[in-house]
Amino acid sequence: MDIVYNLLVVLHLLGMALLVSGIVTRWLGPAEQSGKIMLWGASAQVVTGLALAGLASAGVAGGGVIHMKIGVKLLIAVVVLVLAHILWRRPDTGRGIFHALAGATLVNVVIASMWV
Numbered sequence: 001m002d003i004v005y006n007l008l009v010v011l012h013l014l015g016m017a018l019l020v021s022g023i024v025t026r027w028l029g030p031a032e033q034s035g036k037i038m039l040w041g042a043s044a045q046v047v048t049g050l051a052l053a054g055l056a057s058a059g060v061a062g063g064g065v066i067h068m069k070i071g072v073k074l075l076i077a078v079v080v081l082v083l084a085h086i087l088w089r090r091p092d093t094g095r096g097i098f099h100a101l102a103g104a105t106l107v108n109v110v111i112a113s114m115w116v
């Protein structure tokens with residue numbers, strides 16, 4: 001089961017890379033595709049994150065789970081997903097939504113790495 005868990009970590013990190021590339025693409029200009037990229041990345045984070053947390057909570061693979069940390073990450077990731085959906089449906093939405101998405105993503109990266 002460790003191999004499945006480790007592959008999920010790979011997908012989780014690639015999902016984050018996708019999300020951040022969408023953010024950078026939009027940052028640099030009004031790219032049509034950035035909404036779709038961010039939406040795919042945000043969806044990947046929620047799906048792979050839940051799978052990782054599920055396996056770790058069940059004690060099947062991975063280390064111990066800090067439930068508060070996972071809960072906060074899930075909440076922020078759902079906010080990111082909703083914001084990505086808004087930006088995908090309405091690419092001309094004001095910069096505020098985009099800045100909120102970028103900030104929330106950054107907060108989740110910091111939580112993932114520093115809440116130990």
Ligand code: HEM
Nearest residue numbers: 016045046049050052053062073074077080108109112113
């Ligand atoms: C925008 C959303 C998210 C971002 C940017 C993000 C980012 C990250 C990063 C950078 C790591 C690696 C940290 C490390 O190994 O030190 C990680 C690990 C992890 N994340 Fe997320 N995450 C997100 C959403 C979620 C969600 C929604 C969940 C669960 C509900 C979750 C559960 C986990 C778990 C269980 C690990 C540990 C993997 C391991 O064993 O190393 N993540 N996340």
